[in-house]
Amino acid sequence: MNVLEIRGLSVDYLSAGGTVHAVDDVSLDLRRGEILGLAGESGSGKSTLAHAIGRLLRPPAMITAGSVVYHRKDEQVDVLKLAPKALRAFRWKELAVVFQSAMNSLNPVMAVGAQIDDVLRIHEPDMSRKARGERVVELLRRVGISADRRKSYPHELSGGMRQRAAIAIALALNPEVIVMDEPTTALDVVVQRDILHEIRTLKDEYGFAVIFITHDLSLLMEISDRIAIMYAGRVVETGTAKELHRSPRHPYTLGLLRSFPKLRGPREDLLGIPGTPPDLRDLPPGCAFHPRCQSAFDDCGRVSPRLLPGPHGEVACLLNENTGVEVQA
Template sequence: MKTAEHPVLSIENLSIDYLAETTVHAVRDVSLTLRRGEILGLAGESGCGKSTLAYGLTRLLKPPAFITGGRVVFSSREGYDIDLSTLGGEDLRAFRWDKIAMVFQGAMNSLNPVLRIAEQLEDVFLTHRPELGKAERRRRCGELLELVGVDRGRLRAYPHELSGGMRQRVMIAMALALEPQVLVMDEPTTALDVVVQREILQEITRLRSELGFAVVFITHDLPLLLEISDRIAIMRAGLIIELDDALTLYTNPQHPYTRRLLSSFPSLTGERGDFIRSGVLTGDIALEETEQTLEATAAEDVGIDKEEAR
């Protein structure tokens, strides 16, 4: 999907500290622009400041975390700008979920276990669209589930009656309830198996194309970002050390850390760091190479078993 150059979210020299016995500079002078309709990937090792940045730009930080510098500006498609630092109280509450929504890390475990799915989805409308009647709320909840590939009959289910992938889809549906212009996703596929992960990523890409929202997709899984992102920012120790389109960053990384990060992933099809997951080996070639790999692995296993028997 071709993205518009006009930004929907501008992060300008944002700095966030954790004020403890020793101050931790978790995010340091970060500047990023999220274009309308784009998927911006944010990658880096654990503890580099990715989630802190996400909480900062959505104004969800709690003490001892504080924004110590910079600002975040939201540019609405209606033509006006909002400096998020000026929002507070009811204005900030109304802004969240309506303009910017978030899918939290470990989202599939965020559902209330004692409430049905319908009650939890309807709560978004009760809070932000109180003028809607019960029948209209229930209709919209059913449409949301179907939008993310879940049967509307699951509205009566409790979270424990859904698989991990379905719970994750429910959380994405909840984030999309008010048709936000920006969706922040903090490691939304954590703890999901690779098949379900692939389905979730396909849903995110499809929904972005259909609804036109922009995405900040946060993960430590760089190969995953290379598949779905328009641009990727690499973060280390609170700093953005490299930012480029996905193809350029993969084929011509500039920063030594980015090169090390790329080379740290195991190969699936060739040399170390060659972790392309799709679009290279297809049909009979892929099947033949897979069979050869399985045969070689089986032969190695037999050799190991014989050696151990001796």
């Protein structure tokens, strides 16, 4: 059962040097209670996509096409068409966001408890002050922060604690969907592991669905149920974490997998991906990845591959479309 359906979403950045197609015709489903990983290099459009879902884009970014349909129990709404008041109610109650750096996403002049409290005050006007206070303490305790820390300001907390606080804020209204935009990128590996573990536990307990964004594919493999790979604003491959790990079908996915050292298993050379991400104002014709692709053939520079369903997941690669040639490992 889907809780969120993104259909044909496109986001442009209007700039003097030309229009940047940051997100180009992206369609994704998020199922109730799953963790959907979204991976890609910097500039692949993954953060723009996340912001677009919450309608948090600022000019010059503009959603030019598509829909983001949210399923409630008995009705569905297009988030992109919500009137301001309905949008405000939708935000946080149904979709919450955890941003990349909690140092920047927490208000520096407000105690963390107050930053949870103001969500409750706006969305639950019937709650008494005392009940709100109890809820704040409970939420903080739930993410492993002691009650006396609610009066602390963000700068008084460690990086891991700040990210935990940001997660507590996200949980405040028990939302159906939480978008996590690189929530662990700014943290060291040990803290990262704790937080990931925490997210999984909380997800099992509260039952929210997560869109988890990161450039670290090996991390996604561990935490996600399904993964979508983005390149130059498009989804190039989707599949379950297991399948993607075992048999990546897009050369780009393969490249990403080889860009990170494996935590377990035999040692492999880190190959990475040659070249740099393309200029989004002036994409190469055909498949945007073909100039960097080691499996590219003539047609790749002419024909734009479609995202087609395969035996498991979807992939947008000509190797899959007509030739059936295997990706050369």
